[in-house]
Structure formats: C-alpha cells, structure tokens
Amino acid sequence: MYDIEIPSCWNCEHEFKLRELVWSWRMRCPSCKKKQFLTKESRFNTLLFSPILMIVIFIMNVWNFSWVIIIPVSFCLFLIFMFIIPYFYRFTDKEAPFV
Ligand SMILES: [Zn+2]
Numbered sequence: 001m002y003d004i005e006i007p008s009c010w011n012c013e014h015e016f017k018l019r020e021l022v023w024s025w026r027m028r029c030p031s032c033k034k035k036q037f038l039t040k041e042s043r044f045n046t047l048l049f050s051p052i053l054m055i056v057i058f059i060m061n062v063w064n065f066s067w068v069i070i071i072p073v074s075f076c077l078f079l080i081f082m083f084i085i086p087y088f089y090r091f092t093d094k095e096a097p098f099v
Helices: 018-022 040-047 049-062 067-088
Strands: 035-038
Touching (some): 018 067, 035 040, 040 049
C-alpha cells in the first residue's frame, strides 16, 4: 500500500487539490498541462473499494436492515470513498492497458 499523500503531476510535481481529483480520471495538470494517466497499481487500488461497498450492502441485507437505512448508508459510504480514493491515485505519462 502507498503512504497516504496527495498525488502529484508526473512531470512538474504539482500537487493536485482534492477537488481536482474527485471529478475525473483522465485529467491534465493545471500547471504544466500534461495529460495524467492513472498507473495500473493505483487503478487496481481504487477498484478494491467497490467490493467493500457491495459487501456492506450485502451484510445489511442479510441482517434485514430496511432499504430506508441501506440506501442512505450506502450513499454516505460512496461519498466517503469518493474523497478517499483520490489519495490512492498515482499518475504516469503513459496510459496503462486496462488489464
Ligand atoms: Zn504538471
């Protein structure tokens, strides 16, 4: 696992702001305008978060939680992930293949 630190541009070391990261996977550095691609490893790490969400929903389902609880809880979890996941992004100059 990586240390938790805000990702930076592969070219000029510009540190991205969280709001710059939350919205897009394919992005340009605001400072040097170079295109940023997620490394294979960081994409894999971000993919690990979706099963967690599904497991939580599954467990709540098994315990017979009502959907009135499950839906808001899942939504909150999803929002939290949206703000955690960018810390796992690492950028490179090459687009890595999907598998
Ligand atoms: Zn840059």
